[in-house]
Amino acid sequence: MKIPKTLLTPTRRPALRKRHLAAAGLVLGAAVLLTACQSTPTRPPLAVAERLDIDRYMGDWYVIAVIPTWPERDAYDALERYERRPDGKIATTFTFRHGGHDEPLKTMNPVGTVLPNTGNAIWTMQFLWPFEADYRIMHIDPDYKEVVVGREKRDYVWIMSRTPTMPAADLERLTRFVEAQGYDVSKLRKVPQRPR
Structure with missing residues (x-):
């Protein structure tokens, strides 16, 4: 709509500019949101094991390869141990050495809750x-000898085995x-395991 110049008095111009800027901002914001929605493909849900036998899953798992979290970025001899607690939660002991087989052992003790x-x-x-x-168990073999654990965000993953x-x-x-x-498997790192 064209506004007659006579209506654009000095007192009305700033208000008109503000309204035009606000309208332009709304249009730009809507365009950005629509573009983002169209350009972000939806991924299917992460695969998970159909049925996990908790008791068979307990015990030691050696980390063979990982897309690591920050503490694991240079882990050696990484081992995850699971034990069932009386309250139904899972006591987890994660041990590793940072930077070499002869470095001191580090330990983390997260607690798992099965949903x-x-x-x-x-x-x-x-x-x-x-x-x-x-924490999602994406794959477990029938003999409970290998497992893949991941996250829906697809940022970290652990390939583990009952043997080193x-x-x-x-x-x-x-x-x-x-x-x-x-x-992105280019981020996957093989974890050095000391022969046992």
Whole structure:
């Protein structure tokens, strides 16, 4: 709409400019939101194991490869141990050495909580109250010898085994599985394990 110049008095110009800027801001904001919605593809939910036997899952798991969290970025001899507590929660002991096999052992003790109606495959891990981290058992083999644990955000992942070594073909197969779930496997790091 064209406004006659006679109406654009000095007292009306600033108010008119503010309204034009506000309208332009709204249009630009809406355009950005629409573009963001269209350009962000939706990913399917992360795969999770159909049914996990908690008792069989307990015990030691060696970390074979990982897209690491900050503390794990240079981990050696990483081992995750799970034990069921009387209250139903999972006591977790994560041990590793930072930077080499001869470095001092470091320990973390998060507590796992199995979420109901998830086939026991989706947990939360609490490292520090009140913060809880997503923990999803994406794959477990029928013999409970290999496992892949990830997060819905696809930022961290752990490929673990009951033994400190894993055949190269198995690691490659699990790496392809992780990649198919939408992870950037170029970030995957093999964890050095001291021969036992």
